[in-house]
Amino acid sequence: MGRFRLDTVSDCAKRGYNLRIECRGCNRVVLANAVLMQVELGAVRTKWPLERVQACMKCAECGKRGATISACEITF
Numbered sequence: 294m295g296r297f298r299l300d301t302v303s304d305c306a307k308r309g310y311n312l313r314i315e316c317r318g319c320n321r322v323v324l325a326n327a328v329l330m331q332v333e334l335g336a337v338r339t340k341w342p343l344e345r346v347q348a349c350m351k352c353a354e355c356g357k358r359g360a361t362i363s364a365c366e367i368t369f
Contacts, residue, residue, distance in 0.1 A: 301340040310364040318357030
């Protein structure tokens with residue numbers, strides 16, 4: 294099994310991963326579908342680096358900007 298990089302939202306979507314988004318202010322955690330996030334960002338043709346998305350995220354609970362995003366496996 295080889296290793297691969299998950300640097301962009303589309304990388305996560307292609308490999309079948311969800312996104313784990315954690316607020317830097319209140320530590321609230323949300324799981325997001327990477328394919329739906331890719332469509333929402335309009336990233337189907339352009340690549341959005343996870344670092345860029347992290348800076349744009351705003352918490353719905355505390356209102357603070359900034360999040361930590363990591364890939365997580367899809368569980369059913």
